[in-house]
Amino acid sequence: MTAVQEKTITVRPIAGHIGANISDIDISQPLDKDTIQALKNALHAHKVIFFRDQELDHAAQIAFGRQFGELTYAHPHDDAPPNGHPEIFTIDPRRYEERYGKDFKEQTRKRQYSYFSGWHTDVTAAVNPPAASILRAEVVPEVGGDTTWTNLVAAYNGLSDQLKSFVDTLRAEHRYGGASKVDEGAYAKRVNDNLLVAEHPVVRVHPVTGEKGLFVNPGFTSHVVGVSPHESKAILDLLYGELTRPEYTVRFRWEPGSVAFWDNRATAHLAPRDLEHLDVQRTLHRVTLIGDTPVGPDGRESTLLAGRPFTADHAVVVD
Ligand SMILES: O=C(O)CCC(=O)C(=O)O
Numbered sequence: 001m002t003a004v005q006e007k008t009i010t011v012r013p014i015a016g017h018i019g020a021n022i023s024d025i026d027i028s029q030p031l032d033k034d035t036i037q038a039l040k041n042a043l044h045a046h047k048v049i050f051f052r053d054q055e056l057d058h059a060a061q062i063a064f065g066r067q068f069g070e071l072t073y074a075h076p077h078d079d080a081p082p083n084g085h086p087e088i089f090t091i092d093p094r095r096y097e098e099r100y101g102k103d104f105k106e107q108t109r110k111r112q113y114s115y116f117s118g119w120h121t122d123v124t125a126a127v128n129p130p131a132a133s134i135l136r137a138e139v140v141p142e143v144g145g146d147t148t149w150t151n152l153v154a155a156y157n158g159l160s161d162q163l164k165s166f167v168d169t170l171r172a173e174h175r176y177g178g179a180s181k182v183d184e185g186a187y188a189k190r191v192n193d194n195l196l197v198a199e200h201p202v203v204r205v206h207p208v209t210g211e212k213g214l215f216v217n218p219g220f221t222s223h224v225v226g227v228s229p230h231e232s233k234a235i236l237d238l239l240y241g242e243l244t245r246p247e248y249t250v251r252f253r254w255e256p257g258s259v260a261f262w263d264n265r266a267t268a269h270l271a272p273r274d275l276e277h278l279d280v281q282r283t284l285h286r287v288t289l290i291g292d293t294p295v296g297p298d299g300r301e302s303t304l305l306a307g308r309p310f311t312a313d314h315a316v317v318v319d
């Protein structure tokens, strides 16, 4: 694959199935219509796009995001977004430890919540999961802390025709919060008090590209509907094995000023776990675009089972 000059920007794919670097652009400035369309095209073609050496503060990141859709508002996990910027979700484990106590890491590891949950697509327990997320690095450690994304369309396309026709018919429940009373602590309470449950098709038809992608989520899918628990586990393990195949992924090394913009309707990502034993700072800030309700190959939409859909003006759990 070679670099393509798209209007004013340069789009350079960086892995066989996913990811492109975008250059010749300053995203702190308002963009013209053609540039916005060129970025959308790159996002839909490559699933995650990366920018380097951008000088964004919170306001500029929010303004950049708003050119692509409506942003989500503050959320129950994060009761203290930066002053005056409720749309910003800051990822920095030290902040969570300050707020929820020193055992936060241990608690999250045990419950597989949030930062340590491994592979996930953002907030698919909502009936209208985010369309996209835009993450900016402010402070990065000297070593480690890379993020990896995978292409869920490539993962679907790699299945045999027989398996495709089978998974095309399935639906699965995605759940966040409402765990048992065994969970203790302010963080667990915050998550449990905001139960979100949705039933989604296991294969999602992308509303812009029309591509089919696997839409099961190691972070949130509780079970496949209408099959036995044993069968559900076997089906999910099979699909998770497919969607995490290294050939469908791209791994990104952060620098201060790096920005990653991913299509949350066609990707999953893996937050790094190689820093848990190191005392280093890693601070990133995210804005999140509100999404549409998924639709399966049979035209059926997802259904809400608990909680409320994302809107611009109320709190919802964000992972
Ligand atoms: O910390 C990271 O690299 C990714 C965090 C994450 O999962 C997110 O921003 O949605």
Ligand SMILES: [Fe+2]
Residues within 6 Å of the ligand: 120, 121, 122, 269, 319
């Ligand atoms: Fe995430």
